[in-house]
Structure formats: C-alpha cells, structure tokens
Amino acid sequence: MTAHPYAGAVPGAGTGSGARAYGSAAGTTASPIRYPDTTSPRAMTVRGWWLVVLNLLMPGSAQVLAGNRKLGRFGLYFTFGLWITAILAFVVYQIWPQVLFSIATLPIPLTIVQVVLVAYAVLWVVLTLDTLRLVRLVRAGPRARTAIAAFSVILLTLTSGGAVWGGYLAGVQRDLVNSIFSVQAAAEPPVDGRYNILLLGGDAGEDREGLRPDSMTVVSIEADTGRATMIGIPRDLQQVPIAADSPLIGTDYAPDGVYDCGSDCQISFLYPRVEAFDSDLYPNAEAEGSLPGIEATKDAIEGALGLTIQYYVLIDMQGFSDLIDALGGVDINVTEALPMGGDEELNEVEGWIWPGEQHMDGYTALWYARSRHSTSDYDRMERQRQLQTAILQQFDPVNVLSKFQGIAAAGAQVVKTDIPQSTLAYFVDLALKTKDLPIDNVELTPPLIDPENPDWDLVRQTVGDALVLSSSTDTPAH
Incomplete structure (x- = not known):
C-alpha cells in the first residue's frame, strides 16, 4: 500500500500546489481558519471577513486561530485585562467614584493610563x-480585497487612533494638574462642616499696572452635601478688621488690627500693595502655592466675615474669555443694555450687549463681567456671580470631554490656586454635587452694607444666617 505523500508532514508545511492540495484535503477535518482551502476565493473571502471582525472584537483572537498563537495569547490577555479594568471601573464609579477621580487628577496614575x-x-x-x-488578500475574491483592506484600515484608525488620543488626553490632564494645583500645600480640614474658598477675579487690563482683584467671592460649600453659598464682597470695602493671627497687624497696614486709612485702604488694594512692597510679610506663601498679596487678602476677608478661608482660586479675567470660548460659549439672561469698550459719552463704546437671552462668546462675556460705565460696581458684582454660576453649570462631563484640550489649555493660563493635588478627587466629587443643587447668593452691598462704614456685626450675622439657611433648606438664600 502506497503511503499518502503528506503523511507525517507538519501541517501547513511546504509551498505551492502541494500545500494547496493539503489545505484542500485537510480542510474537511482541520480548522478552515488555520488551514483554509486557498484555491477557493469564496472560502478565502469568508475567512478574511471572519479574521478582521475577530481582530476588532477580540484583538489577538485572529492570531490564536490562524497565526502565531503566542502573539495572539498576549493580545487576548491584554484585551481581557482592559475589559476587566473597564468593568471594575464602572462598578467602582457606582460605589466609590472618588477612586476614579483620583486616577483622573493625580499625575502618577495619569502617566500609567497614558503608557x-x-x-x-x-x-x-x-x-x-x-x-x-x-x-492573504490575493486569495480572496477580487471585489472583496479592497473592501477587507479598507475596513481594516478604518477600524485601525478608530481603535488604535482612539487609544492614542486617549493617551494624549491623559498627558494633557497630567500637565494641567501639575501646572495649576499645588504639590506643596497641605490639605485643610473643613471648619464647622464647610470649605470656604476665596474666588478672586484678577483684572490685569491694558489700563492697569499689575493685577488687582476686582471680583472677590467666598464660595462656602457644605463638605457633606456640596450645597454652596456665594458671598459677594465689594472691592471698595473699607475699615476691614484683619484676622487675629495675621502678620499685617502691628504694621502700617493695620496698626490697631483694622485696615483703615480712608478711601486709599479699600480691600482690593491689599493684593497689589503687599505684592509690590511687603511680600516679606508672608515668606512662605509661594512655597505653599500662594502669593503674599493673596494671603493678605485672605486675612482681611477672614477678619471681615468671621470665616476660615482654607483655599483660594485666582482667575485672570484677561484670559477668562479663552476658557469661555473653549467651553463653546455661555448662556446668560441679560436684563439691561450694557456697553462694551468704555464710556458712551466719550465715544469709547465698541458695541452693546442687548437685553434678553444671549449666547455669549468669551469676548462678550468678559465685557458683561467688566462693563461699568452705565451701571454700578455692585451691579458688576451681581453679573460676575451670574456668569460664574452659568459657567459652573456648563461643566458637564460630555461638554468637558468633547472640548477638553481647549479647556485645559485655557485653564492652565487662567487659573492659579493652592488647592492641593491630593484633595482634587474629593473636590471633583463635591463639585458634581454642587452642580446639581441651587446656589445661594449673599451680596454685602448697599443698602444692606455701607462699604465706607460697614456694620461688621451685621455683616457676620448676614453671612451666618445665610449659611444656616443653606444648611437647613432647599430654598436659596438671598
């Protein structure tokens, strides 16, 4: 009896007509994926589609079935590992979202994600x-060759390109965290169940020497619920009592504990003066992620309101428009016509912001916050608070993710803060709670408060009552 010519041969060995003959014969008993009938364009076309779809659904499976099994297993292990990680991430997000927020806000985990x-x-x-x-496209049907190749290239662009883009965004996020948030600053505990954050709007316009905080707001947030109260502080507030432990006390700024020298001692003047002339009063400020002028302003506001200020956030109003443009604009209900560019009587007006619902770009929103020639400083304060609230409400995950690169680039130039990197996950979680709750507003302005001769007992009582009301009811305080 004559032995079969391929008896004892290694499956798939050899080339040419002999190998094709074996493939045809063995295909009835062996895997048609690994040992296809290469003489059949129809079979090779079906096999080709199977392989590219399997590569999409389970990268590595095509190699396990038809190629290098070692490479295929490595691909499958990697793929299954990512699937398991994604499932665990979903479960963890439902139970303990701060874990994922930590990954998204700390440089080392972000580097690992990127790699x-x-x-x-x-x-x-x-x-x-x-x-x-x-x-083996040359063995597939003539019409199928281009389709299979094009489908594979498109999938490769979407999948591999998507992974590269995700890695790039992780790197952008890491750089953003490192550029804005402090590594040196220590985490502060809540006081009376609240975090009080000083929000400064710094205006370094072309008509200014240096930066001066034209907008001052204390955002008081309940540590458990995220309910927030925004306390507006007039920039022309005078006779301000200084916090008892401040280095300003006993100096020319506050020899008797009060910052008082008439109109030349408005609270907004502390920042530029201490920065320019007396930064040595706060020798550790920069090492802790702050500035001497900011620390002096914090001491004044703590003394005025009777609150402990744990952190500050400084927003450069000149760069503010970039952030709003990156968000895609902001929706504001305008109640009165406002000039953009200057005084109407001096023919400085570049345009007008008209009453009604307006979708503002960054330039328009900046003028909405800065316009002063037809209204008072206190109207400006209210508009700035309105703008801050509107921006907060637009920071939803979809909007931020879709425009992340622009937001990150703008944020790195706009924001400075001493909030530590180690607390970012907690504050992200808290901010998401705040976003879904009404935000209460307290304005320490006339006729309630006279900025030139404030009743500090009334100021503290007003602030205290507002925080108590915010903690006990869902009705916004006014």
Whole structure:
C-alpha cells in the first residue's frame, strides 16, 4: 500500500500546489481558519471577513486561530485585562467614584493610563497588520480585497487612533494638574462642616499696572452635601478688621488690627500693595502655592466675615474669555443694555450687549463681567456671580470631554490656586454635587452694607444666617 505523500508532514508545511492540495484535503477535518482551502476565493473571502471582525472584537483572537498563537495569547490577555479594568471601573464609579477621580487628577496614575493606552495602540497596529497578512488578500475574491483592506484600515484608525488620543488626553490632564494645583500645600480640614474658598477675579487690563482683584467671592460649600453659598464682597470695602493671627497687624497696614486709612485702604488694594512692597510679610506663601498679596487678602476677608478661608482660586479675567470660548460659549439672561469698550459719552463704546437671552462668546462675556460705565460696581458684582454660576453649570462631563484640550489649555493660563493635588478627587466629587443643587447668593452691598462704614456685626450675622439657611433648606438664600 502506497503511503499518502503528506503523511507525517507538519501541517501547513511546504509551498505551492502541494500545500494547496493539503489545505484542500485537510480542510474537511482541520480548522478552515488555520488551514483554509486557498484555491477557493469564496472560502478565502469568508475567512478574511471572519479574521478582521475577530481582530476588532477580540484583538489577538485572529492570531490564536490562524497565526502565531503566542502573539495572539498576549493580545487576548491584554484585551481581557482592559475589559476587566473597564468593568471594575464602572462598578467602582457606582460605589466609590472618588477612586476614579483620583486616577483622573493625580499625575502618577495619569502617566500609567497614558503608557497603557499608547502600548495598546501599538499592539493593535501590530495585530491588525498581522491579521491582514493572515487574510492573504490575493486569495480572496477580487471585489472583496479592497473592501477587507479598507475596513481594516478604518477600524485601525478608530481603535488604535482612539487609544492614542486617549493617551494624549491623559498627558494633557497630567500637565494641567501639575501646572495649576499645588504639590506643596497641605490639605485643610473643613471648619464647622464647610470649605470656604476665596474666588478672586484678577483684572490685569491694558489700563492697569499689575493685577488687582476686582471680583472677590467666598464660595462656602457644605463638605457633606456640596450645597454652596456665594458671598459677594465689594472691592471698595473699607475699615476691614484683619484676622487675629495675621502678620499685617502691628504694621502700617493695620496698626490697631483694622485696615483703615480712608478711601486709599479699600480691600482690593491689599493684593497689589503687599505684592509690590511687603511680600516679606508672608515668606512662605509661594512655597505653599500662594502669593503674599493673596494671603493678605485672605486675612482681611477672614477678619471681615468671621470665616476660615482654607483655599483660594485666582482667575485672570484677561484670559477668562479663552476658557469661555473653549467651553463653546455661555448662556446668560441679560436684563439691561450694557456697553462694551468704555464710556458712551466719550465715544469709547465698541458695541452693546442687548437685553434678553444671549449666547455669549468669551469676548462678550468678559465685557458683561467688566462693563461699568452705565451701571454700578455692585451691579458688576451681581453679573460676575451670574456668569460664574452659568459657567459652573456648563461643566458637564460630555461638554468637558468633547472640548477638553481647549479647556485645559485655557485653564492652565487662567487659573492659579493652592488647592492641593491630593484633595482634587474629593473636590471633583463635591463639585458634581454642587452642580446639581441651587446656589445661594449673599451680596454685602448697599443698602444692606455701607462699604465706607460697614456694620461688621451685621455683616457676620448676614453671612451666618445665610449659611444656616443653606444648611437647613432647599430654598436659596438671598
């Protein structure tokens, strides 16, 4: 009896007509994926589609079935690892979202995410190119060759390109965190169940020397619920009592504990003066992520309101428009016509913001916050608070993710703060709670408070009552 010519041969060995004959014979008993009938364009076309779809659904499976099993297993392990990680992330987000917020706000986890995503992108390129090799396009039907190749390239662009883009965004986020948030600053505990954050709007316009805080707001947030109260502080507030432990006390600023020298001692003047002439009063400020002028302003506001200010956020109003443009604009209900550019009587007006619902770009929103020639400083304060609230409400995950690169680039130039990196996850979680709750507003302005001769007992009682009301009811305080 004559032995079969391929008896004892290694499956798939050999080339040419003999190998094709074996493939045809063995295809009835062996895997048609690994040992296809290469003489059948129809079979090779079906096999090709199977391989590219499997490579999409389970990268590495095409190699396990038809190619290098070692490479395929590595791809499958990597893929299953990412699937398991994604499932765990979803479960953790439902139970303890701060864990994921920590990953998204700390440089080391973000670096790990970036490396993993880039590695997966490279692996997907390797597996896709190897899958195309295994498909053997020249054996597929003539019309199917282009379709299979084009489909593979499109999928490669979407999958591998998506992973690279995700890695890039992780790097952008890491750089943003490092550029804005402090590493040196220590985490502060809540006081009376609240975090009090000083929000300063610094205006360094072309007509100014240096930066001066034209907008001062204390955002008081309940540590448990996220309910927030915004306390507006007039920039022309005078006779301000200074916090008892401040280095300003006993100096020319506050020899008797009060910052009082008439109209030349408005609270907004503390920042530029201490920065320019007496920064040595706060020698550790910069090492702790702050500035001497900011620390002096915090001491004054703590003394005025009777609150402990744990952190500050300084927003440069000149760069504010970039942030709003990055968000895609902001929706504001305008109640009166406001000039943009200056005084109407001096023919300085560049345009007008008209009453009604307006979708503002950054330039218009900046003038909405700064316009002063037809209204008072206290009207400006109210508009600035309105703008801050509107921006907060637009920081939803979809909007931020879709425009993340622009927001990050603007934020790095606009914002300075001493909020530590170690507390970012907590404050992200708290901000999401705040976004879904009404925000209460307290304005320490006339006729309630006279900025030139404030009744400090009334100021503290007003603030205290507002915080108690905010804690006990869902009705906004006014």
